Amino acid sequence: MSIIFYEEPELKDPVMFCGWPGIGNIGLTAIDTLRVVLKAEEFGEIEPWDFFDPQQVRIANGLLKELEFPSNKFYFQRLEARPEHIRRERDSIFFIGQQQPGEGPTRYAQGQKAYEMANLVLDVAEKFGCQRVYTSGAAVTQIHHTARPRVWAVPNKQNLIAEIKEYDNTILMSQIEGRSDQGVITGLNGLLLGVAKKRGLEAICLMGEIPYYLQAAPWPYPKGSKSVLEVLLKILDITVIPSASSGQALSKLDQSARKVEENIEGFLESLFAAEAVPPEVRDEIEKLRHISREPGPITEEEQKKIMEHIDELFDQRPWKDEKGPPTGGGTQ
């Protein structure tokens, strides 16, 4: 279980940004888009085989050519290497993981493996002098997919609260109606905050809102990512000129957000037309289109009912390997 460095860059007061897959891939997309905007360079990776099973094998003419594992890579960007049109104050380190390490049938990190992964990531943060870490994920809430998602922010130290209050379109747990100031952040996003706290590092998790009826959908939710990215750009004091090459990544995210919203509209309309969901569920989702973002018109019971119907539609089939399909069919 180790980290491989291709090079060890000298960095000045860097900030670390971590992204993993999760609901709607909101965090991963936001952090990875920022990495592309800053044109960060890959400099290391965590050996994956003790954390993950291989996902792909390539066998050609009887020879085992390659076994592919989910990647866990580190990237950096220095001040002096900044892309044109970007103003920044600090160097950056990015950690992009293709999968969360877990134990048992869960898509979220938990247990010893997750703790080990969190520590390895923070080992790199400390090795290069980071004092601040950002993670990002999704906040499942009662908004409609046509609404602008807000960003929920959770710091691991009291002194960060004042700073977060300055962020645009961002709220703390205590500002969300009906939540008081409590909640749970699942997976590595939450765990990293805790482990960073234990090590004395500042960390903030930024979670883009996603409608609860889309939380099990197999597609990304770039609209939530865009909200998180806007906050990150502000934090880093970055102004991206759309015409610059770094601006293309943002345009791509914008286009993707619009496309996904159109697809969701189309998907829901086809469900309603086919009467695949009961009319009351349709009415409940449609109520959200016209109301303010604060929860209220839909009760937890109604939400549960909607999810029962929507989840069924997002079921996915199992895979096959060299042993062949589950019910036969062909020879590899």
Place this chain on the structure above:
Amino acid sequence: MKKDPRPVGEPSSIFRFSQPGGAGKFENPTLIVAWDEDAGRLGPKVVQHINRKLGAKSFCEVEPTSFFSLEGVAVENDIAQFPEGKFYYCEGTPLRGNQRNDLVVFKSNEPRFERHKFLDGVCDLARHYCKIRQLYTLGGTISSIAHTDSRRILAVFNQEQIQQELSGFGLENMNWQGPPAISSFLLWAAQRKGIPGVSLWTEIPFYLAASEDFQAIKATLSFLDKRFDLALDLTELDEQIMRQNAKIDRLRQDDTQIDRYIGMLESKLALSADEQGELSKKVAEAL
């Protein structure tokens, strides 16, 4: 069971030794690996046959705690099961100059957790403790052939040298890109440690995948027999093949639809998913 006190390096922590085999006792050993959950029961039946015929003795097993769910036990065919991974030692027949080709057999359930640690440990024990020369994994690959067709053995090698060495044994090279089976993961782990290895994938007609495919078992044993000069007696399998074929023949006579499905497969024609399901169900009932 008493633990072998001899140090065998890091893998010793996940193994429990019951028979102090001693590295000096193995002669030119080859590791053969079979997984308990296998199409046509191929792997488990092949190693069961080898172990019985060659008088294999278990000398070591994997401690299950890190690798399997121990929340309870599964019950299959009215019997409580428990996951295990056991190493057996088979002394080969003395050849010219009294040299032997011994076999080390590892029969195991697929680990549920810490798969890399498990496979790495198996490779380390095989290499450092048993001094194995080569690794062979066994498995069935589900195919749309008919049970009356001959069984091909598809092969995946982790080095070109072993591929060349086995070129005269009638194996066919596999091509595949997709999710890997655990045998490919093991083959990769062995490759990283410089252990030459091959995964053998014997074809299993899809409608025998849930039963025992004696013809595929025999084809695999015949290969191993030829490769390692095991002098195995396979007449018992010939009888099992005859009995199984006779049962399927009776089914074909009684059910014209089933006869048509199998006839289509014999003519290399594809069946629909529903037809495959019906054939598999009725053959399973008949056997």
